[in-house]
């Protein structure tokens with residue numbers, strides 16, 4: 001910030017997080033140059049750009065999105081929106097995914113973002129480059145990218161926003177004896193629609209959002225579904241055709257699946273709905289002082305920045321959140337760090353704070369793979385970011401509606417999406433009439 005009057009920011013990825021970063025950077029032309037948004041595909045939207053294809057895309061870039069054909073959102077539009085940019089009134093609360101992509105198109109138009117996106121340009125390497133200095137000085141970042149046509153390019157920035165998403169690289173827990181399984185093995189990343197599963201026996205591993213939703217889709221085409229997860233005793237009210245079972249612990253030599261409670265079954269298909277790995281192939285973790293594991297990244301101060309490199313920001317690393325609201329708060333905090341509004345503690349103090357927070361969670365019995373899950377803690381987190389960075393925090397109504405939807409989902413994972421809501425004001429919501437999606 002000392003070297004130039006305006007800071008140059010690179011944004012990696014044009015999904016919702018990257019678009020949100022671009023929107024806020026563009027709104028402060030006195031402080032920031034227009035961002036360079038790198039996007040490896042030929043479109044924006046990230047997860048919300050549905051592609052039926054599952055293999056490599058013309059051998060040009062891997063399929064990024066894990067979206068399936070009939071997906072309806074699992075959050076209502078009233079809490080899915082970016083604050084101050086509501087979805088269209090005519091939409092039902094739980095929309096088809098195409099409505100979210102349309103919403104992002106409008107967001108880009110409203111904030112004139114698209115012309116700042118370098119499509120078909122994958123970031124290949126991001127390197128901190130030390131500048132001078134005797135006083136500790138600032139770091140600049142070298143971003144090396146390549147276009148699908150093969151051209152390589154290097155540009156230098158004052159800050160990098162990492163917005164490459166984390167629902168793309170399948171996480172496949174090892175199952176002893178899996179090589180004996182004679183059926184088909186798939187991950188939800190490659191699931192698009194249920195028809196090919198009709199009348200088949202399918203064991204679905206994992207009962208988070210995708211595991212439950214996909215099981216319901218499969219049951220509708222008469223697949224015989226066993227939903228295997230760690231807490232089948234807390235049975236979810238699921239439709240006929242879905243049986244719940246304990247975790248799969250192995251595959252025997254004759255190809256049958258063995259469950260934790262000792263039962264066994266044969267199946268045509270084993271479908272892993274076991275989540276996704278963090279993957280930042282363009283970073284060198286040790287150079288940044290980061291430990292990047294499949295399901296965990298640390299230390300990130302405020303779940304956002306490596307303490308040794310406070311001009312790099314990881315937007316949207318956390319899980320079990322309201323993503324768009326979350327991105328909006330994190331981006332505003334990050335920009336307040338860059339413009340000097342937020343005075344960060346020293347590197348050692350930030351590292352200590354992260355360590356303390358993580359240890360507190362571990363002591364409370366949280367597994368390492370869940371350390372970045374926020375859920376009910378997200379609201380205090382947003383208040384904290386807003387207080388320190390001096391922006392308006394999300395209205396309390398978002399929290400109260402998010403919690404209500406959580407209760408309804410638990411009560412009936414099949415029907416909760418039939419309910420429609422309406423925000424009344426900053427603190428209240430009400431039920432509303434259903435309106436058919438156009």
Ligand code: FAD
Nearest residue numbers: 013015016017038039040046047073074122123164165167
């Ligand atoms: P992404 O949307 O994944 O976008 C990342 C972008 O970065 C992509 O465009 C990608 O091409 C680009 N990129 C990656 N690597 C590079 C590189 N090296 N160089 C250049 N570009 C790169 N959220 C909700 O709020 N409601 C829901 O109902 C909901 N349902 C979901 C259902 C499914 C099946 C999945 C997988 C996710 C769902 N989510 C939902 C979460 C969803 O991922 C977030 O809403 C949001 O899309 C995350 O945005 P992002 O920008 O962080 O990542």
